Amino acid sequence: MAKEITPRSEDYSQWYLDIVQKARLADNSPVRGCMVIKPHGFGIWERMRDALDAMFKETGHVNAYFPLFIPKSFLSKEAAHVEGFAKECAVVTHYRLKNDPNGGGIIVDPDAKLEEELIVRPTSETIIWNTYRDWIQSYRDLPILINQWANVVRWEMRTRPFLRTTEFLWQEGHTAHASAEEAIAETEQMLDVYAQFAEEWMAMPVIKGIKTANERFAGAVETYCIEALMQDGKALQAGTSHFLGQNFAKAFDVQFLNKENQQEYVWATSWGASTRLIGGLIMTHSDDDGLILPPKLAQVQVVIVPIPKPSPELTEAADKIAAELRAKGVRVKIDTDDQNRPGFKFAEYEMIGIPVRLGLGMRDLAAGQVEVARRDTKEKTNVPLDGIGSYVSDLLDEIQQNLFNRAKAYRDEHITKVDTWDELVNVLENKGGFAFAHWDGTTETELEIKEKTKATIRCIPLDSPEEAGACILTGKPSGRRVLFAKAY
């Protein structure tokens, strides 16, 4: 089974698709660009969602739900937004099918044409700000701190499971504030939440930064992002948090009476993270034997495999171990299959990314021990059954930390300061990762570099120090370095 995965060194893209399929994360569907998220993949999303949801609630947010459909005219109301989102989207034009009178099966009923077409939401700023107009009269109605878990559709031309799909699942936060300062603080707070989630739960190190004007969300004043680095040296935008200024409030005429008794437009933020994170998770940790999951996101953290197969004594011992582990809060499964050989099972559990495997044979039992195999390092150790609960619980923490350290070491090695054009090209072409370089601050230069190298400015890191320098392309003065990389 494990042999069926294309090695990363041979074809990274194919390796990714193999992992998605063989680790049973997702399937293609008959609908162009839409995937079926299989139970194992959806289980990871459920854990991500629950963790993020708890963090949103701890920071004072509540969930709500807005319509799937957006009247076409709404998209036109915010000038920059329409440019970004009105292009590739699913358009509902009719509301009824009927039997073809000529016997051609069912057809769209031409009499059921909508007066105004509906767009399947690509993002919900417009429908939400149209609603907020009715909810906000005075500063007492602010802030509004709402999040929505939803599906959205963007008609992408080139799709890849999790990373870029026509339909995807995400959360979108939409908040309304009485001042720019408060909205900016919210934007930054949610960026921190995303960074904390990425690092503590996904074990995926990220760089917090600001997007350039060219890469900004359509309708935002400022877009903050977290950027991660995949094993092939390409960057992945893993979450964005936008300060929207008063753009949507003006487009939808949402004003409030402030404390000074004056009418003022409301200040806004929005922030989102999606099933794309699962793509990032795969490409941060996994290897040529299959998926590697950080223990915090694994539905099953430990599998106990009776060797060579289940027997009453082994099952009894496995139950006892499982009970000890569960008492420590560990999520355990006991393998009960009596058809396949241990070698097959080991490969299968490695493929789907179970963090820890316990192999338990009669000789182990007699010796009062169990074989503990780590998925991250593939190390095997014989461990006394006495105290196994604490051992495994500590080991899971260690694996979580090890995955983060490993990914961070790789990421840090792949941030390269470059000061000449040749160095930039060399890093992007050969070494991969981020090139940390000076840039003159213009969109023109950014686009020219993109055309020449296929790399984009991933972000201006928040912690990038002020430093006088010369733009890597034009030689014009620059005040700080930015991160260039090829990206997903």
Next chain:
Amino acid sequence: MAKEITPRSEDYSQWYLDIVQKARLADNSPVRGCMVIKPHGFGIWERMRDALDAMFKETGHVNAYFPLFIPKSFLSKEAAHVEGFAKECAVVTHYRLKNDPNGGGIIVDPDAKLEEELIVRPTSETIIWNTYRDWIQSYRDLPILINQWANVVRWEMRTRPFLRTTEFLWQEGHTAHASAEEAIAETEQMLDVYAQFAEEWMAMPVIKGIKTANERFAGAVETYCIEALMQDGKALQAGTSHFLGQNFAKAFDVQFLNKENQQEYVWATSWGASTRLIGGLIMTHSDDDGLILPPKLAQVQVVIVPIPKPSPELTEAADKIAAELRAKGVRVKIDTDDQNRPGFKFAEYEMIGIPVRLGLGMRDLAAGQVEVARRDTKEKTNVPLDGIGSYVSDLLDEIQQNLFNRAKAYRDEHITKVDTWDELVNVLENKGGFAFAHWDGTTETELEIKEKTKATIRCIPLDSPEEAGACILTGKPSGRRVLFAKAY
């Protein structure tokens, strides 16, 4: 505030709409028939979802996610299904908008017409069974026990918040089995899960039964349902569980190699419950002062109101009470508003359905007591602060039970055995509720009764005893009684 609700006796429909609005459960949206579920309403749905999800997982199910869109041709594959679902649905015909070259804003790009139209899922049997074909080869691949939480769209002509909306949120279980017996057992098991959820969580008594052929799900062999009774004497279908036989397996050619090494079509079930349950919850318990929530589904179970307004001493005491309640697992909020008067706040908390209110003034504090007000009965009692945690925790259990008992007493009073046509009409017109009557078993008679009385056969109760009788309309022989009622 409370005065703004239309009394039930005056206009039950308007009372319902008033509750939805004034208890801040949902708003209308600019999209026909679609609602905005506001945070208070969505919080109830989150608790419902979490409780149901846990019950599904306990019975061995896992979650997955299938595409929002269904190719038009899929709907035609199951003959009965297409009749039921292909009619009123949202049809995606194009995938791009563009700027009108004549300056008319954005328009649908005629060059971006889909080769095959996509239907926004009204239910997912077709796309799921098309997928199961790839997942099932042998009996070893069975059963598949999958559930999906999703939004669905049915283009309803007359809509009402929660009860019937164009887009709604629901869960749909879709299972695949190696035998009819196993699939029927699954169908019945999930009906029991729904009934248990309705009664234990929603405090809403339900009758388990089977739908007549005429009311059966389009594509099902047998539809099981739970039926509840609303305060206005109308029935509400609160959940359905379908035995689909081999209908979808045949339509999508899903066969498996059985233990006898023969190819056989797979047996199927599907089962669903939706945000409609929130409508049922409202109409089971609430009164002319607002929403009444069973404690198990209330995000906030207890509110502590300092009287006449917060002060350092009262807040300190409230914090202490809150800590005691939280230690008992109670969800508590402390009112911190210093603008409004207690009377206004009391009405507001009654409106939104907080099950228990604690009023705490300086005199109470001096006397070592607190005023406890129950939302369900509106009773107020002075209770010693000593032991308040246990008192309130027990009270919440009592309220949960009282709501169920009260609803069950009303429901039981409104099941009327009728043996003549006049009795039937009288019950349906004047008393309301279920009329328990003999029926000759034909769709023809059922439809004639519906036309004459606007009542439908809600179900053939599972526990309806065999009893020889004569059909209420035709006088033809009948073997057991069925439940007639007007319904939502």
